[in-house]
Amino acid sequence: MSNILTFGSCLSRYIARSYKRLYSGEIISSVYHNRSDYFVESFITNVQKPVDNSTISELALNHSNADEDSINILENQTLARCGMHKVDTVENIFSLIEKNLYDIIFIDNFMDIAAKLSHCGDEKVFLRPQDYTNYSLKYKIGDYISTTKSVESFNLIIDYFKKRNPKAKIFFFHFPWNTYENDEQRKKRSLSFFNEFIRDDIFIIPPQNVPKIYRTGVSSHFEEPQYTAYAGMVHALINYK
Numbered sequence: 001m002s003n004i005l006t007f008g009s010c011l012s013r014y015i016a017r018s019y020k021r022l023y024s025g026e027i028i029s030s031v032y033h034n035r036s037d038y039f040v041e042s043f044i045t046n047v048q049k050p051v052d053n054s055t056i057s058e059l060a061l062n063h064s065n066a067d068e069d070s071i072n073i074l075e076n077q078t079l080a081r082c083g084m085h086k087v088d089t090v091e092n093i094f095s096l097i098e099k100n101l102y103d104i105i106f107i108d109n110f111m112d113i114a115a116k117l118s119h120c121g122d123e124k125v126f127l128r129p130q131d132y133t134n135y136s137l138k139y140k141i142g143d144y145i146s147t148t149k150s151v152e153s154f155n156l157i158i159d160y161f162k163k164r165n166p167k168a169k170i171f172f173f174h175f176p177w178n179t180y181e182n183d184e185q186r187k188k189r190s191l192s193f194f195n196e197f198i199r200d201d202i203f204i205i206p207p208q209n210v211p212k213i214y215r216t217g218v219s220s221h222f223e224e225p226q227y228t229a230y231a232g233m234v235h236a237l238i239n240y241k
Contacts, residue, residue, distance in 0.1 A: 003101055005083070005093065007031040007039075007157070008108035010221060011173055011230075013085075016106050018224065018231035028101060029083035029093045033073040033126050035111045036153035037145055041124070043082065043094070044160055051077040051125050062133045070131040077125060100165045104234075107158070108173040109197075110220065112150040113189050117142045147192040158202060170202040171234055176210050179219045203237050205230065 002025040006012040009032065016027050031039070042050035056074050075081040083093025096102060111126070118127045118139040129135045145153075158170060174197075177183075177190040190207060197204070214226040 001025055002103040003028045004104045004106060005029045005031075005096070005102045005161075006106045007034070008106075008173075009110035009175070011108040011110055011175055012106035014222075014227045015173065015230040015234070018227040019104075019234055022228065022231055023235050025104070027087055028089055029096050030085040030087050031083045031093055032076045032085040033111065034077055034082070035115050035117060035126055035145060036109075036157060037149055038077065038117060038124060038126065039082075040153045040156050042077070043079070044156055048122060048124060050079050050082075052079075055123075055125065058134075058138070059127075059132045060134045062131055065128075065130045066132075070128065073126065073128065073131075097161070097164050102165065102168055104238075105161055105168055105170045106173065106234075107154070107170065108175050109150065109154070109193060110175040112145050112154075112193070113175055113177075113186060114220070116144055144189060147189070147196055150193055151197050154197065155199070158199070162201070169238060171205060171237075172197075172199075172202055173205045173230065174207040175220075176207045178207075178209050179215055179222075203234075205233060 004016045004019065004025050004027050006016050006027065006029070013030055016025070019025055020027060041048045051074055061070060072085055076085045079092070081092060083096070115126055117124045118129070119142050120139050124142070127135065127139065129141065161168060161170060174194050175190065177187045180186050194207060210222055210226055214223040216223060
């Protein structure tokens with residue numbers, strides 16, 4: 001049975017869920033809501049202080065918009081709870097990495113394609129502005145990450161994982177763009193990253209063309225057969241390459 005880490009969004013997490021069901025495995029850590037540059041600067045190069053309890057306590061939830069993910073989004077960007085998004089573990093991702101308890105890592109770039117970070121002075125954090133009544137009193141929204149910065153950050157993250165466990169198999173999933181049919185800028189960002197992100201020491205899964213039958217009412221979520229197809233790719237690459 002394989003121990004799986006996920007980094008990114010629902011894509012990596014749901015692929016891991018399908019892989020677990022089909023081929024046996026355990027999701028032991030799940031990093032959600034971390035844009036690559038935030039993770040690098042907060043936990044690898046340490047050029048900024050990560051979100052902490054003081055940041056969380058200063059934000060006032062807008063209960064008409066907030067949901068259970070509002071708190072999870074923040075907590076998964078803290079040192080204490082990074083990687084603990086809806087998993088049965090009492091250890092953050094850094095503890096698990098140091099113990100080499102993982103065999104497979106699933107990574108996707110949804111956050112880098114879709115997310116803008118919020119800024120307060122030198123502090124950067126991913127927030128959903130509509131979740132907080134006092135958001136505009138402290139934060140302003142930033143811009144999308146550049147392709148160059150995104151590629152650089154993901155390379156640092158992958159090197160960080162590989163240095164601590166060279167035997168771990170790493171899969172990088174480019175997030176599909178065809179479910180966002182009217183968003184040309186999103187497609188442009190996705191294609192730019194796809195063309196510039198090149199490595200030969202991990203498995204890279206190109207952006208898939210999601211059939212309409214496997215789409216849902218949410219552009220970033222797919223029907224289970226789509227995740228099953230991804231899981232099958234992983235299984236084949238692990239066992240037959």
